[in-house]
Amino acid sequence: MSEILKEFTTVVPFWEPRVKPVVLAEATPEQLEAMKVTVSDTKIGNYTLVLALDPETLQQRTPLFNGIMFHHGGLSRAETEFGAVAASVVNECIYCAAVHANRYNQLTKDESVMDLIFADRKDANLDDRQKSMLNFSTKLSQSPLEADKADVERMVENGLGLDEIFDLTLSTSIFAWANRLMHILGEPHPQP
Numbered sequence: 001m002s003e004i005l006k007e008f009t010t011v012v013p014f015w016e017p018r019v020k021p022v023v024l025a026e027a028t029p030e031q032l033e034a035m036k037v038t039v040s041d042t043k044i045g046n047y048t049l050v051l052a053l054d055p056e057t058l059q060q061r062t063p064l065f066n067g068i069m070f071h072h073g074g075l076s077r078a079e080t081e082f083g084a085v086a087a088s089v090v091n092e093c094i095y096c097a098a099v100h101a102n103r104y105n106q107l108t109k110d111e112s113v114m115d116l117i118f119a120d121r122k123d124a125n126l127d128d129r130q131k132s133m134l135n136f137s138t139k140l141s142q143s144p145l146e147a148d149k150a151d152v153e154r155m156v157e158n159g160l161g162l163d164e165i166f167d168l169t170l171s172t173s174i175f176a177w178a179n180r181l182m183h184i185l186g187e188p189h190p191q192p
Helices: 029-034 046-051 054-069 077-088 094-108 112-123 128-142 148-157 162-183
Strands: 012-015 186-189
Touching: 012 046, 029 054, 029 112, 046 054, 046 162, 046 186, 054 077, 054 112, 077 094, 077 128, 077 162, 094 112, 094 162, 094 186, 112 128, 128 148, 128 162, 148 162, 162 186
Parallel strands: none
Antiparallel strands: 012 186
């Protein structure tokens, strides 16, 4: 396998598991049932096949993840992806940052925001709304106690509703967890 990716990119890398994933053709009925609802209703990838080693947990995780990332109302789909990227950058999760930056770029048709975040991280020169969101998500990812009422007020001043702030909290928080799973269970490599 090629060298592990260590730089942020919007090109989705190949994720190579460190543990042997479930072989789809050999999956148990419980594993197959747990994999029925994939993360974005797309193909079953290596990450899902690894998580299927514990089908009960996967069966709970996927609907929660889908509910946070793909629901209707509150934060826009693009800004939900923004929260995922912010957490993934703080947590140095190259794979998650790439996947969700790529989705953000597709949804907004604008690559400049992700380029700025990847280059300058929390110091990225963004518009006030995005800056308040990035600041909040960064604090929430680094140390949740650092995110405070002033951060929420700043987001409200910049046009976010409380439902949007709640959605940003959810997307940032689930990636605090998801990033750690990605790091332990595998590593990103350039696409072959």
